[in-house]
Amino acid sequence: MSFLGDVFDWFANGDHWTGNEGIPHLVLQHLGISAISLVVAVLVALPIGLVLGHARKGGFVAVNVSNVGRALPSLAILLLAVLTFGIKDPPEVFRSVGIGSIPTFIALVALAIPPILTNTYVGIADVDPDLRDAASGMGMNGRQQLWRVELPVALPLIMAGIRTSAIAVIATATLAAYVGWGGLGRYIIDGLAVQDNAKVFAGALLVALLAIAVELALGALQRVLVSPGLRVDAGPAGEITTPPRPARA
Amino acid sequence: MGSVLAAGYSGSAWIDWSWVNDHTTEILTRLREHVVLAGLALLYGLIIAVPLAVLASRKRRLLAPILSVTGVLYTIPSLAAFAFLLPFTGLSRETALIPLTAYSLLILVRNVVTGLDAVPPEVVEAARGMGYSGTRQLLRIELPLAVPTIIAGVRIAAVTLIGLVPVAALIGQGGLGAMMLDGFQRSFRTPITVAGVLVIALAVVVDAALLALQRLATPWTWRARSIA
Numbered sequence: 410m411s412f413l414g415d416v417f418d419w420f421a422n423g424d425h426w427t428g429n430e431g432i433p434h435l436v437l438q439h440l441g442i443s444a445i446s447l448v449v450a451v452l453v454a455l456p457i458g459l460v461l462g463h464a465r466k467g468g469f470v471a472v473n474v475s476n477v478g479r480a481l482p483s484l485a486i487l488l489l490a491v492l493t494f495g496i497k498d499p500p501e502v503f504r505s506v507g508i509g510s511i512p513t514f515i516a517l518v519a520l521a522i523p524p525i526l527t528n529t530y531v532g533i534a535d536v537d538p539d540l541r542d543a544a545s546g547m548g549m550n551g552r553q554q555l556w557r558v559e560l561p562v563a564l565p566l567i568m569a570g571i572r573t574s575a576i577a578v579i580a581t582a583t584l585a586a587y588v589g590w591g592g593l594g595r596y597i598i599d600g601l602a603v604q605d606n607a608k609v610f611a612g613a614l615l616v617a618l619l620a621i622a623v624e625l626a627l628g629a630l631q632r633v634l635v636s637p638g639l640r641v642d643a644g645p646a647g648e649i650t651t652p653p654r655p656a657r658a
Numbered sequence: 659m660g661s662v663l664a665a666g667y668s669g670s671a672w673i674d675w676s677w678v679n680d681h682t683t684e685i686l687t688r689l690r691e692h693v694v695l696a697g698l699a700l701l702y703g704l705i706i707a708v709p710l711a712v713l714a715s716r717k718r719r720l721l722a723p724i725l726s727v728t729g730v731l732y733t734i735p736s737l738a739a740f741a742f743l744l745p746f747t748g749l750s751r752e753t754a755l756i757p758l759t760a761y762s763l764l765i766l767v768r769n770v771v772t773g774l775d776a777v778p779p780e781v782v783e784a785a786r787g788m789g790y791s792g793t794r795q796l797l798r799i800e801l802p803l804a805v806p807t808i809i810a811g812v813r814i815a816a817v818t819l820i821g822l823v824p825v826a827a828l829i830g831q832g833g834l835g836a837m838m839l840d841g842f843q844r845s846f847r848t849p850i851t852v853a854g855v856l857v858i859a860l861a862v863v864v865d866a867a868l869l870a871l872q873r874l875a876t877p878w879t880w881r882a883r884s885i886a
Contacts, residue, residue, distance in 0.1 A: 412745055476813070476814075476817055476861070476862075476865055477817075477858055477861055477862060477865075479814065479817045479818045479821055479861070480817045480818070480820045480821035480857055480858055480860070480861030481821060481858070482821065482824055482834075482838070482853070482854040482857040482858065483821075484824045484825060484827075484835055484838050485824070485838050485850050485851070485853060485854030485857070486854070488838055488839075488841070488842040488850050489672075489847060489850050489851065489854070491842070492842070492845055492847055492850075576732075576733055579735060580735030580736060580737070580738075581735075583735050583737045583738065584737065584825070584828075587828065588842075594737065597737055597738065597741045598828075600741075601741075601744075601828070601829070606744060606745040607745075609741045609744055609745070610741065610742065610744070610745055612738070612741060613737075613738040613739070613741035613742045614738075614742075616734075616735050616737070616738035616741075617733075617734045617735065617738045617739075617742070620733050620734060620735055620738075621730060621733050621734075624733045
């Protein structure tokens with residue numbers, strides 16, 4: 410019981426709620442770098458996925474990027490980026506949009522691209538050919554088909570990819586503390602270093618709650634964005650669970 | 659930092675092959691630790707997930723709660739999950755294995771349920787008509803037909819686990835992540851690059867091996883028609 414008491418005391422300590430090592434500041438750092446990394450990843454991956462998916466070209470690459478992407482060693486990317494770019498504070502322009510650490514930003518963007526790219530590609534390329542026929546029969550050109558038919562139909566899968574990336578980004582932003590930057594990993598890494606179990610546990614609790622909150626928020630966003638007729642719950646893992654379909658004749 | 663580097667190796671090169679040549683034993687040891695940790699987590703994951711999924715596909719109202727719980731587990735970042743257990747299990751292998759196993763559950767349960775659901779009802783009916791009992795029907799008919807979907811899940815789980823294991827090095831569990839941290843502490847890129855490339859290579863090889871296994875185990879999925 411005394412351990413949970415220690416954790417409670419840690420949260421009750423007013424010092425942990427103010428200043429640069431305080432919970433609000435670290436939560437904002439964590440969310441800030443996660444959000445900007447996710448936005449940049451969407452800006453890179455979404456157009457590529459849309460174009461390739463619409464043309465139904467490069468599927469082999471897109472699907473394999475996704476499989477390997479799951480094993481992307483973000484720790485290695487982060488550490489190599491630190492050795493390459495150093496850990497000094499980035500220029501004000503970067504900091505003002507939430508990028509407090511260039512190496513962390515690089516690792517997070519690299520991590521977030523594959524799930525969004527693959528899910529966008531698969532979502533668009535797998536749109537029922539009958540729907541596409543109907544769209545061209547109605548006189549839509551390629552661009553109109555993409556925006557009015559393929560994108561809305563693929564949206565559940567695209568959102569699932571974005572959710573997968575968001576969860577991975579929140580999780581990996583925790584590692585930024587290991588390379589001397591901030592975010593909620595601070596408490597875990599610092600607590601580990603001085604064997605302060607209450608601090609480690611409190612940090613873990615905060616990171617877990619943040620991840621769950623982000624997942625729920627994105628789930629809610631998806632319900633708003635996706636047409637009611639197309640709802641499927643892909644869940645937090647967001648992967649395509651069925652084996653690849655046989656090639657169409 | 660940096661000065662700890664043994665003479666003759668280049669700390670700034672992305673990869674220094676002479677270091678790789680001199681440290682093959684260490685590299686293979688780390689690779690083996692990595693495979694063991696990911697493999698055990700996958701094994702435990704299957705042992706828990708298959709019965710859970712069979713239960714959920716039989717008793718439908720259990721499916722939503724099981725998926726919710728495994729979904730929450732999946733959402734918890736790995737470093738946080740290790741940190742949760744640290745006060746109780748210390749810097750032990752269990753501290754890494756329990757969360758890693760938990761991560762595989764969502765993927766495995768969902769794929770096993772999807773696979774069982776996709777078994778055509780007329781096949782189940784035919785089996786029943788031939789006098790198959792519940793257990794025999796499950797083991798001889800339903801699970802074998804669900805194998806392609808189950809292995810699709812195993813592939814995702816295996817590759818995900820291989821990518822998660824490096825973080826376990828932060829709580830002292832070795833594997834290729836330990837090589838990355840070791841290189842970082844000496845400002846020496848080669849071990850980080852080698853470990854990173856090996857993580858990806860391991861994922862690719864395991865993924866391909868599981869796909870091959872699936873094709874061998876379920877020849878009917880590709881022998882009748884040619885399926886890409």
